[in-house]
Amino acid sequence: MSIRVIFMGTPDFAVPSLHKLLQNDEIEVVAVVTQPDRPVGRKRVLTPTPVKAEAERQGLTVLQPERLRRPESVEALRALAPDLIVTAAYGQILPKSVLELPRFGCINIHASLLPKYRGGAPIHYALMNGDAVTGVTIMYMAEGLDTGDMISKIEVPIEDSDTQGSMFEKLSAAGAALLEDTLPKLLSGEAQAVPQNDADAVYSPNIQREQEQIDWTKPSVRSWNLVRALNPRPGAFTYWNGDVLKVWSCLKPDAAEAAPAGVTPGTVLEAGERGIAVATGDGVLRIVELQPAGKKAMSAAELIRGGQLAPGTVLG
Secondary structure (H helix, E strand, O other): OOEEEEEEEOOHHHHHHHHHHHHOOOEEEEEEEOOOOEEEOOOOEEEOOHHHHHHHHOOOOEEOOOOOOOHHHHHHHHOOOOOEEEEEOOOOOOOHHHHOOOOOOEEEEEOOOOOEEEOOOHHHHHHHOOOOEEEEEEEEOOOOOOOOOEEEEEEEEOOOOOOHHHHHHHHHHHHHHHHHHHHHHHHHOOOOOEOOOHHHOEEOOOOOHHHHEOOOOOOHHHHHHHHHHOOOOOOEEEEEOOEEEEEEEEOOOOOOOOOOOOOOOOEEEEEEOOEEEEEOOOOEEEEEEEEEOOOOOEEHHHHHHOOOOOOOOEOO
C-alpha cells in the first residue's frame, strides 16, 4: 500500500525534492500545492510557479490556494486523505488544522542548519554574514516559524565563488538527497527527532529594500558579501548621478589594499583591468560586473571603455 503524500513548494528550489518523491515506489503524490500564478516581468505576464510547471508536466493535481488557512482550503486537503505532507519553500505557514491532517505529520525541507536562520531568506543571510558553511534541515512542522523538531541535517560549504544563485542550486540538490535518505527512516518510525534550542535561534526575515543598498562606509568584505548574497535577486545597488546602479559581482577584497587617506568612502579610485576600485570604510572594493539604470548588465571593462565612472566619481 502506497503512502499518500501532498507536496507543497513554490520556487525552483523545491523541484528536485518533488522529483525524489515521484521516484519513490512507496509514495503516491496525490496533489501538489503551490502559490497562485503571479504577474512577472515588465509586461506583467501571469506566470505559474516553477513547482506548478513541473507538476503539470508530471500530470499531477495542482492546488493554488491564496490563503491555505481558509476553511475551504483545509477541506480540500482533508479530502485527499494525506499520510504525509512535505513542504519545501512553499511560502505560507501551515495552520494547526493542516498540521494535524497526516498520520506521519508534516515535514519541511529548510535551507539552513536550524535553529540558525529561521525564516524566509536563510541563503541570503548565510552569505551576507560571511558564513563558511550552511546546510539543510528536515524538520517536523509546528505552528511557529521553523520551530519544529529536527529530523535530519546535512552541511554544505560556502566557497568564495558562491553567490545566492549557486548556493540555491547546491542546497536544493542537498535537500532532495537528504529527503531521499530521511523518508525510509521517517516512514518506518526509526527517525529520531531532536527539539531545537530556541536560545540559539537566529532569524532571517525577507530582505527589505534598505538592506540592498551598499554602504561604502562599511568594511569591504561586508559589501562583497552583500553583493554575492543578492545575486541574482534582487541585486545590491548604489547610486550614481542620482540613478540606481546595480552591482552584480566584485573581487574578494584584498586586506592589504588600502584607500588613500582622507578619501570619502564610495569614491572611485581607478578604473582598469582589475575592475572599478571604490574606496570603502576600511580599504577598497573592486567591481567587475554592474548595471547602470535602463541598461543591461555589463562588465566593468565595457563601462570603462565608454569613458564613464571616471576616478573621483562618488557613489552613494
